Amino acid sequence: MNEWSSEEIALLMRHNNAEVAEITGRSIDEVGDKRLAVNIERNGWDVYDPERA
Helix, strand or coil: CCCCCHHHHHHHHHCCHHHHHHHHCCCHHHHHHHHHHHHHHHHCCCCCCCCCC
16 A cells, blocks of 8 residues: 555545545545544544543
């Protein structure tokens, strides 16, 4: 799996997984995994679990 550029990560905010996969040439699974990782980091879910609060 290649590193994601900042431009590719920005695409996640503007396009759905299928569109990002088509634009970047990455697999739909790779795009979905990256979207989940970005959401976890952005929302702090790796540090804070709202279900436990």
